[in-house]
Amino acid sequence: MAKLTVNDIDLQSKRVLTRVDYNVPMAEQDGAMVINDDTRIRATLPTLKLMIENGAKVILTAHLGRPKGERVPSMSLRPVADKLAGLIGKPVAFCEQCVGQAAEDAAAKLEDGGLLLLENVRYHAEEEANDPTFAEQLAGGADVFVNDAFGAAHRA
Template sequence: MAKKTVADVDVKGKKVLMRVDFNVPQDDEGRITSDDRIVKALPTIKNVLDRGGALILMSHLGRPEGARDDAYTLQPVAQRLSELLGKKVVFANDCVGPDAKAKAKALKPGDVLLLENLRFYKEEVIKDKAAKDDPKLREAKDKFAKELAAMADVYVDDAFGTAHRDNASMYTVPAVMEGKPRVAGFLVEKELTFLGDTVRNPQRPFVAILGGAKVSDKLGVIENLIPKVNRIIIGGAMAYTFLKARGKAVGNSRVEDDFMDKALQLLDQATSVGC
């Protein structure tokens, strides 16, 4: 893979801000029902710690809608991560407030700090298009990102599951850390390598199966896949937008009306190449 990874950066004595995907499933009492996403981040986490770096981990959990909601606290994740690492994981009850800043400043090589849920802050989820259209939103998003960035010397993206989002932690933080190392973690490297190899040298017939609720999140992916695959199968709730675009009755099913024209365009494009 052409992109630099955490292995290419000297992290000894450095504070490393790492975006991870700890959006783990929980039961009604907040107990983690699968720690798979935490486990997948361990190789990158251990690499930084073993080479003398200090880690500041940040993630979202659920959809708390830009306000604190203790049902979505990352504290249980900190506890589980501590168990998996066999060492203490410091937990901050905010992301850019006094607690996070003080605990980040106090970090020593080999220490791990997990910040509270990024989505407790509305600035994290401001869409970049909205920020471009509204200077106040842009200022708020940039300020939030700069406060996160100021805590660290290196930025690592190991959150492949959210790599498509323009959230502040994924998009704006690395932008404002220009001049500092900004690299991929091992999970992101692994997924990009796999996808790259699959798209460049696929076995035929090559079928792409896409699901999910939101068409808007997948439009670019679908458009790029059409000339490369033999068939695209669309499932999940986003299929209803395509069905309605074709004039099919979908009842009260979820439809993104704003994207029906684009969905129809993609359907026609796929048909024209026999996809």
């Protein structure tokens, strides 16, 4: 089966679940988590801009660190959403869940050309276990899947 690229697909009004590598180094500074190196975020900008320009509803999924299935506040992707918004020059919605009703509702609110970053998938032990049920929950409602995370390609 041939793999397609984002250039091969009509993305207009499609929900595009996109796996990105936002496992970035962070440190606490003045009580907040701050990104020390945004190289991995910047690496996704060309793909994200292409999808946005083509009217996709972009739903981003990523991991940060190894929280081992537990919710660890210092490993939240919220600071990444803020950094991405600054780099791409448009708002990035953030959902504190990556599966379930809250994630579904956040995705449903996306407009064409909109961006949504879901919370750290590794807050769920099922992600590292490659659980097919978890994968189905994560992909539910998506029209297209894009893997823009070479470092996590073995998880796709």
